[in-house]
Amino acid sequence: MLFLNAKFIDLDLGENAVIVNEEDLKGTSYYPQDRVLIESHAGSVIGNIYSTKTMVQKGEVGMLVSELAEISISEGEEVKLRHAEKPESIPFIKKKMDGQVLNPHEIRTIIDEIVSKKLSNIELSAFVSSTYINGMNMDEIGEMTKRIAETGDMISWEKNLVVDIHSIGGVPGNKYALLSIPILAAAGITIPKTSSRAITSPAGTADVMEVLTNVELKEDEIKRIVKTTNGCLVWGGGVNLAPADDIIINVERPVSIDPQPQLLASVMAKKIATGIKYTVIDIPVGKGVKIKNEAEGAKLARKFIELGELLNIKVECVLTYGGQPLGRAIGPALEAKEAIEALQDPKNAPKSLIEKALSLAGILLELGGAAQIGEGQNLAWEILESGRALEKFNQIIIEQGGTPKKPEEIELGDYIEEIIAPIDGYVTDINNTGITNVVKEAGAPRDKKAGLLLNSKIGNKVKKGDVLYTIYSGSEERLVSAVNLARRVYPVKVEGMLIERISKF
Template structure:
């Protein structure tokens, strides 16, 4: 390697058997740190023979020797170097975007150039975890104008790859999430594709929910493809259900989401940009957006849902996209199944026309698919009926089998052949009455404790939903898991959280004396 400044700046790579994900960590010896003039949490540039990455310093004399630099697996991979290779390290300046983040914290409106620089530094991993959290918090507390959200969306698109389809227009459907059991995408996509519209659906994995659409469809077929493969499958079959994180589409979004998760905040300007950036990157022209509303959902009021809708449509118009929003009921899970295997089973059963599939799944799917069809030219107010006919005729099932085959799955799979987690526990009612509420967030926590989404068999099957009569000793819901230990943990959590509230029709009896029984 040529052009080295002095021997103290050359270090041999030592592999650290950790993957720090979006964070680039660089571990150096205290003596080396002194020579470089850096301390922990300062930035350094690590230059190999092919690439240079910026990382945050961790000073340790226990992990590395003075002539070594400890690099996590992901950093070594990005550098395209091998263990023992010499790399050059020198101090790096703080990114100018940190000042822009401070401006937003002070309530200032950011220019397009400033927003672009922040997103560029996020994608290049130039910001520390604290700085990224500060950016997210500033957007959460200070908000963004429509113009800022538009510029944020464009910056997220520009820093990633895009898919250009030969067929136009391109349609899509997306739910902002927040309600467990919302597997309707697995019905909407084949219905729309069977109607002759192009719907290359890129989906997410779960961040804090029981499972994302990609987690569900992975039960049936592969969801990770390259951009040329996605383009080929979509144009050949009419639709896809793939994982958006498998390609470099709006990469800033995934990095921001990871930082939002521990903060348990989802700033709505960032949410709007996240949705529209990924759709814009996929060449989408017309989009139907599902906004579930209800207690313990992501959006808890109609008023907030209407604000989301207005702002989403305004930003979309600025981007040359047409968006229609559906404010849907989110007061309890959609259908009965929550968890990857359980939801794939219920979705297939709906496509197969099996009896016993909850009407909430069917009705929501055909209404949303109908909206997409109407955007595609089906006469107004007839989209739902057209979607229902495609579903009931079995043509949607046939199209789904084509999509499954195109994505490497078994097209002959049926709902009956899907086996859920082998361990299960029934939760029973200790009172007579009716189900008066189901806590979505608690249901998600229990499903995750059972293993969802990483363990596909983990989840919950609801036997009773809101308004249904329950007798003492009757099963309210069943928890499934691939692991006996996880099942026990989930049952303990369920007994503590009590996510399904059963009440009698008479809540209290008040006597003339005022005494309450």
Template sequence: MIFLKLKVKDMDISTGKTLVAILHKVDAKKLDLHVSDRIRITKGLKSTIAVLDIANSKKTVPLGSIGLFEEVLKRIKAKDSSNVKIFLEEKPKSLYFIRQKLKGRKLKKEEIESIIKDLVNNNLSQVELTYFISGCFVHGLDLNETVNLTKSIINSGDVLKWNKKIVLDKHCIGGIPGNRTTPIVVSILMAAGYTVPKTSSRSITSPAGTADTMEVLTKVDLNAKQIKKVVTRIGGCMTWGGGVNLAPADDAIIKVERPLSIDSEGNLLSSILAKKGSVGATHVLIDIPIGKTAKVKTREHALHLKREFEKIGNKIGMKILVLITNGSKPIGQGIGPSLEAIDLLYVLKNDSRAPLDLKKKSIELASEMLYFVRAYNSKTKNKSKKYFLDQAKKLLESGAAWNKMRKVIIAQGKKIDNPDKINLAKFHFDYKAKKSGKIISVDNKTISKIARIAGAPEDNAAGIFMYKNTGNKIKKGDTIFRIYAENKTKLKYAKEFLIMLDGIKIK
């Protein structure tokens, strides 16, 4: 084997994912290496593959050195000045399959598996992954490809297994501020006796994810073993999916889709269903809110997605219930982790301050799901929709759902469960109506943006409280919403964006 001995330069930088190594151009020449070639780097018995970049200046990487990013240093336990050897590696076969997809060929099961495997092993560069996403976007993925992609993403990480005939899960194609139905729906379903191992994401572009909100009340970063224990004991959980190695390929794909807002349908579908598959769900509720400023804009698009979800579900052995809901405005009053946590506790504890729209939607979603799985229980299999609506309402209003939530909060590591003891951020600003009339629209995106600038979700006590919403009559000077922020600077930024954006229409 032909190799080079080099001294490590710690580049003091992390790519987030891809394993990158940088050589001086003169060293690269010694093995005739080029940008994007693969090299194997070994230190003692440790070894890894990395994608090569080449430096033209000695400042970046001196001759005789190899610049390594954090991810690579970790893999081979190297430090600045460690001695390593490098070897040329073959380019991965997956690059050939990516090229085929870009040319319009349908990919086979093994080919998709090979791409996802290299992706998860951080053996594809951003540019290479972009070519794959381009191919999926331009030529689409047919049913078989989407099914195989979904399965590959599921198998790219751990898969939770339960000894149950029915395991429930829920997903919302987001875009609606507030709308924190998940913890309420899960509590009702648990109260009805079902197993619900719910893992959620933290927010990426919204003011709060379900994981951010639950984190106000309890610990959410449980590992697979802890999830197993909690769910086995009390029938469900509400944790953060990122703490477990579930469907890791998904995040890398989302990152590359972002710059051009690439919305390949095949990738969207497989991304959602892979997360559900990885927690072992058998029956999944998918909420698609439609509205001008929601992610899905039209009923036609929502219906199309519904059909696709059902087809794929059918192929991967997962029953899917898609509900199309109103996504024209924020739901609930609080926007931001603590503010949303208060809303959901009010609903679960039947507090008079509970936002009725959030309560109503949660009951509806839960009842539809109970109806969907009715046939598995001989006692309920012939009951009507109305029966389950009443049942969901009863489970909520009797305190049974709250009792389940309380158990979840305690089992995961209780922080707080009294909404009146949740602190809100120190500084606030009231946005007041400039004229009297009726609110005819609230822009979801504007509200989310302002809540984020005010500090949500990282500052969990920051965000927005909506006093008024679409449809409400208002008088000039009435407070429409209040912005909460942890310091004056953030409040100032939020106010400045508020002036720029103008997202509330009054007529």
């Protein structure tokens, strides 16, 4: 055991850490990177040892501010370090690596230790890799989903019919929720929409909404807003919903894997945690999105429905076309602008955006009893076209703490470059991944003013010199970088009708 005096260290290592003088480790059984339990009179916390010659003196232990808070001590007070026991879930992770089925206790232990940060990134990556490779059966997924929800905050509602729309993502420009939610809320349907910020995309729904209003709200604020307006469009991370999910995502991202058990659990755990009883899940299908073809989409849809049954949540899935961006705008500010324009003047809005927003809203209008079967889309259009959706949207913006803006009031990046068609021809492809990368290179999602506006979409005829799309950025350097990338990856492809000329046999 080591007895050391706590010293505050201002460093965010993304994990619990304690910094100990090399001299204090010599001749002990404590090594750098050992996992230790740090105990005070008031509690204990787990962390990894890192060593220094000078950052803390002999007899001191450098601790992060969050750790000091967790065990309620101040600088200078004594703490006790001792070897932390190996996480209880290690043999269960090993079991999944060996291709076995985990029982409910084992799954709950793994999730609990993820949330309490007892598992290191190495251990967590081994778990995620093994579920990716060996899979999980529906009982395992159901148990994991429930536990991911239970280990965070749970919101409950007085009303019974609380609905939700969820996209499993991958389509750039996917801002339809800014239309669908107010349409539904205007029809009296309760739809407390929590969304994520961008993970790998240039703009999550929360990022887009944040251009217009506050999205970081606490549970009681969300409840008040939904009570007043029937809906909301907030960031899920403002509430402690399914915290295991974010931790798991952090180890999936570097290797670009998204194991299906985790995907299913991630989506449905947030439904449980937000008290949703009915959800429509939008599965975009196409090149450059998660799901490449309809058969794959249908298979995933069946799994969502099966899992929903286990969890007492009614799930309906829709496969939507995801082969090119939705609408013309990609990037937080541009998407917010396009959404408001569509709410103001839906007849002149991009057809793909309107169609998706209406069809998803339509399903829920029918389910919610606001429209007859087969009449949902028509009612949705009526609400949109009459301006009631815009009115509701503005009400939500105000309740969340913002001020409604006109489209022209939304600030876009000052650094702009137009990319023009190199030849006469047709737009034969718009590459989702290419578009995403260019917009991220321009600075999105952190730079909300960064984005890309498409002038043409697949099938459109263009003349040499026509503007194909415009890139926006808040920084000159990043604009240059995005333009360079665009010139390399060529995300909007123009081809003449003549594809190839063969002159010799």
